[in-house]
Amino acid sequence: MVVPPVAARRPANYARMVRTLLPAFSFTLILLAIAWLNPRAISYLGFSLMLNLAIPIALATIAQMFVITINELDLSIGTFVGFVGCVTATWLRDDPLIGILVLMAAIAVYAGLGALIHLRNLPSIVVTLGMSFVWQGLSILLLPKPGGKAPDWLLALMGFKPPFVPFPIVAALIIGLVVHFGLMRSAYGTVLRGAGGNPQAIGRAGWSLLRTKVVMFAMTGLFGVFSGIALIGITTSADANIGNGYTLLSIAGVILGGGEFVGGRVSPIGAVIGALTLALAAGSLLTFMHIPPDWQVAANGVILILVLAARAFISRRGG
Amino acid sequence: MAHGDRTIAQLDGVERHFGAVQALGGVNFEVRSGECVGLVGHNGAGKSTLMNILAGIGTPDAGLIRINGAVEPGYSIQRARALGVRCVFQELSLCPNLNVAENTRVSHPSLSGRGGARTAADLIMAKLDEIFPGHGIAPGDIVADLSITKRQMVEVARAFTVTSDPLLLVILDEPTSSLDAQTAEQLLSHVRRGVATGTSFVLISHLLGEILNTCDRVVVMRDGMVVADDRSESFDRGRLIATMGGGHPQTQAEGTDTADPGAHRPVMVRAQGAQSQIELVARQGEIVGLAGLAGHGQTKLLIEVFEAGAASQAGISVAAPMALVPGDRQTDGIFPLWSIARNISIRSLARMRRGPFLASDLEQELAATWQERIGIRTPDMDNNILSLSGGNQQKALFARALGSDARIILMDDPMRGVDVGTKLDVYDLIRTEARRGRTFLWYTTETEELNNCDRVYVFRNGQIVSELARGELTEEKVIHSSFEGAEN
Numbered sequence: 001m002v003v004p005p006v007a008a009r010r011p012a013n014y015a016r017m018v019r020t021l022l023p024a025f026s027f028t029l030i031l032l033a034i035a036w037l038n039p040r041a042i043s044y045l046g047f048s049l050m051l052n053l054a055i056p057i058a059l060a061t062i063a064q065m066f067v068i069t070i071n072e073l074d075l076s077i078g079t080f081v082g083f084v085g086c087v088t089a090t091w092l093r094d095d096p097l098i099g100i101l102v103l104m105a106a107i108a109v110y111a112g113l114g115a116l117i118h119l120r121n122l123p124s125i126v127v128t129l130g131m132s133f134v135w136q137g138l139s140i141l142l143l144p145k146p147g148g149k150a151p152d153w154l155l156a157l158m159g160f161k162p163p164f165v166p167f168p169i170v171a172a173l174i175i176g177l178v179v180h181f182g183l184m185r186s187a188y189g190t191v192l193r194g195a196g197g198n199p200q201a202i203g204r205a206g207w208s209l210l211r212t213k214v215v216m217f218a219m220t221g222l223f224g225v226f227s228g229i230a231l232i233g234i235t236t237s238a239d240a241n242i243g244n245g246y247t248l249l250s251i252a253g254v255i256l257g258g259g260e261f262v263g264g265r266v267s268p269i270g271a272v273i274g275a276l277t278l279a280l281a282a283g284s285l286l287t288f289m290h291i292p293p294d295w296q297v298a299a300n301g302v303i304l305i306l307v308l309a310a311r312a313f314i315s316r317r318g319g
Numbered sequence: 320m321a322h323g324d325r326t327i328a329q330l331d332g333v334e335r336h337f338g339a340v341q342a343l344g345g346v347n348f349e350v351r352s353g354e355c356v357g358l359v360g361h362n363g364a365g366k367s368t369l370m371n372i373l374a375g376i377g378t379p380d381a382g383l384i385r386i387n388g389a390v391e392p393g394y395s396i397q398r399a400r401a402l403g404v405r406c407v408f409q410e411l412s413l414c415p416n417l418n419v420a421e422n423t424r425v426s427h428p429s430l431s432g433r434g435g436a437r438t439a440a441d442l443i444m445a446k447l448d449e450i451f452p453g454h455g456i457a458p459g460d461i462v463a464d465l466s467i468t469k470r471q472m473v474e475v476a477r478a479f480t481v482t483s484d485p486l487l488l489v490i491l492d493e494p495t496s497s498l499d500a501q502t503a504e505q506l507l508s509h510v511r512r513g514v515a516t517g518t519s520f521v522l523i524s525h526l527l528g529e530i531l532n533t534c535d536r537v538v539v540m541r542d543g544m545v546v547a548d549d550r551s552e553s554f555d556r557g558r559l560i561a562t563m564g565g566g567h568p569q570t571q572a573e574g575t576d577t578a579d580p581g582a583h584r585p586v587m588v589r590a591q592g593a594q595s596q597i598e599l600v601a602r603q604g605e606i607v608g609l610a611g612l613a614g615h616g617q618t619k620l621l622i623e624v625f626e627a628g629a630a631s632q633a634g635i636s637v638a639a640p641m642a643l644v645p646g647d648r649q650t651d652g653i654f655p656l657w658s659i660a661r662n663i664s665i666r667s668l669a670r671m672r673r674g675p676f677l678a679s680d681l682e683q684e685l686a687a688t689w690q691e692r693i694g695i696r697t698p699d700m701d702n703n704i705l706s707l708s709g710g711n712q713q714k715a716l717f718a719r720a721l722g723s724d725a726r727i728i729l730m731d732d733p734m735r736g737v738d739v740g741t742k743l744d745v746y747d748l749i750r751t752e753a754r755r756g757r758t759f760l761w762y763t764t765e766t767e768e769l770n771n772c773d774r775v776y777v778f779r780n781g782q783i784v785s786e787l788a789r790g791e792l793t794e795e796k797v798i799h800s801s802f803e804g805a806e807n
Contacts, residue, residue: 193414202414206428
């Protein structure tokens with residue numbers, strides 16, 4: 001193999017390295033801030049508590065990442081996670097068979113949306129915005145007021161305490177690696193990413209673009225289901241509005257993790273790190289900073305803007 | 320050279336229409352084994368359409384496709400690939416977000432299992448080393464980071480990689496357009512080596528020397544028909560150019576005399592294109608044509624001239640307000656949700672005001688005037704613009720430009736896909752407006768339209784390579800300059 005001249009290759013690789021390391025860098029930054037504000041939080045128990053809610057956020061972020069890979073956006077993922085939560089806290093506990101069927105049907109609906117969006121050439125933003133109201137409505141029908149209870153097996157799973165490493169970190173690692181190998185290393189994963197980069201080229205190579213959309217939306221549905229189930233395992237009961245914040249968190253997580261809105265450039269491991277960063281920044285950091293609860297949501301938004309602006313700034317200078 | 324007598328691909332009476340436009344009118348085309356066929360023709364002659372059909376991307380409206388002697392009724396991309404027909408497309412078809420090995424893997428469904436990534440990397444590297452020694456490309460390079468030349472090299476090499484499907488015929492659509500002289504030479508000698516081992520090729524190129532030196536047989540297309548098909552020894556540059564463009568001097572369009580009547584008139588546009596030796600000058604009342612093959616810098620120059628109206632640009636000076644008539648009306652031209660009248664008045668809203676508000680009667684007046692002058696066929700100018708046919712939509716865009724205060728009208732191949740009747744109407748109007756002192760810069764891919772121009776600049780590779788006054792304008796000269804440059 002011919003060794004390329006170093007000078008010609010450095011800039012592109014340098015920019016890519018900066019982009020790849022950025023999620024880890026911002027995560028470290030938030031961790032350092034927490035350690036400085038409250039050193040006792042950096043412990044097995046501290047991480048378990050702080051990152052508990054990161055698991056459903058990470059799963060929702062991965063769900064969002066699948067549609068972003070093919071240049072679409074899912075504005076219904078938050079209410080979908082809420083719907084799955086309501087199903088989990090009611091049917092999945094009381095009558096597991098019905099619960100499983102309902103969740104599978106929900107994934108099928110997602111696959112159908114992918115087909116609809118492709119065949120009718122609809123903007124996914126419009127379709128999923130409409131669907132967000134459908135999921136929300138179904139949640140309210142199912143659980144008009146907060147309640148329900150998580151199945152016992154789920155509570156046991158989410159309460160699992162592995163030795164040395166807190167469960168949320170183990171879970172995040174597993175999620176990141178599984179999706180990384182599926183999307184970044186497998187042959188069909190490559191095709192799926194290619195469909196985001198240059199759909200025409202993928203079509204001309206003989207692949208079905210309809211199938212790529214259906215598969216990606218179904219994957220979004222699947223990980224949305226995982227996210228809703230994991231969320232109920234932590235909160236133990238459900239509420240129709242429980243997942244509403246996840247739509248924007250998941251989009252921010254993907255972008256923070258080094259993904260781009262268009263062009264099939266995504267990073268599953270980056271997205272998981274992005275989700276962890278947001279979970280820390282949005283929850284623990286604000287508490288440790290003694291921000292009054294009235295201002296936490298606004299402060300949350302400010303942190304989001306700062307972090308994403310830093311990302312945009314660095315990747316523009318780097319690339 | 321060992322040519323098989325076996326016909327491996329045959330298109331019989333293939334027709335293709337896009338709306339009312341006939342792109343292919345019953346074309347017969349065949350490729351034999353171990354043969355390189357050159358396919359030449361001017362813009363819009365139907366070369367790419369024909370090759371898309373051969374590659375399974377477009378379906379013909381009529382006609383038969385035979386591969387290896389068997390009729391292929393349900394011919395598709397997948398079928399073409401399975402039979403060994405590959406195509407290197409004119410516009411790059413690599414995924415920019417994937418690396419070189421991944422792009423190779425995507426085109427080989429059989430590389431699915433474990434180790435597929437490794438195999439794909441080895442395949443493409445071996446092929447790159449074979450075709451372009453010293454290429455400097457690594458399998459892990461993301462395509463977006465590669466130069467356009469290297470992308471083209473990857474795309475070409477990818478077409479030659481073989482896994483489970485055979486390699487029967489490779490279609491190369493302008494493969495050397497992004498390559499430098501050395502890599503282009505490497506590619507063409509690889510083609511010759513492939514021919515020697517029995518692979519067949521179709522080579523589309525606007526470099527006629529390349530065609531004559533590489534191909535065994537040359538097929539010339541014109542207006543969706545094959546007009547010549549002969550061994551390449553029987554062609555030379557002159558005969559190729561004559562066959563492509565007719566070669567006989569064009570009759571003068573009626574109108575002004577052939578002497579330069581406007582030399583004393585004020586200069587309205589002066590543009591020195593990048594690296595061009597020749598300066599573009601347009602005087603008041605002149606119709607100036609921009610010719611050459613599509614995408615060789617004509618649109619870019621028009622846009623630069625247009626932008627010079629808002630903020631001064633280096634090397635460009637303009638002396639009056641301008642309006643641009645876009646060629647791609649769907650993306651750059653019409654406001655699809657608006658009425659015809661509003662689509663026309665948008666360029667002139669400053670004049671349509673009474674106080675801070677729009678005066679709808681002035682708008683209606685403008686629309687009515689131009690409906691009559693340019694002949695827009697609609698019962699009501701308040702109908703949605705999409706209710707018009709394509710040609711009438713284009714007329715509305717002309718009305719927008721001509722109804723404005725612009726003294727210079729820039730036209731970016733505006734007659735694309737417009738019917739003949741509309742064209743003749745608009746030609747008349749342009750000549751009338753020019754006599755009234757308006758200046759036109761007219762980029763066109765249709766050589767006949769140049770007959771309406773007082774002077775023509777021919778573009779090649781982003782430069783103006785030749786300037787032809789009305790008296791010396793022939794289709795042959797235009798084609799000559801656009802293909803090989805004025806220096807020959």
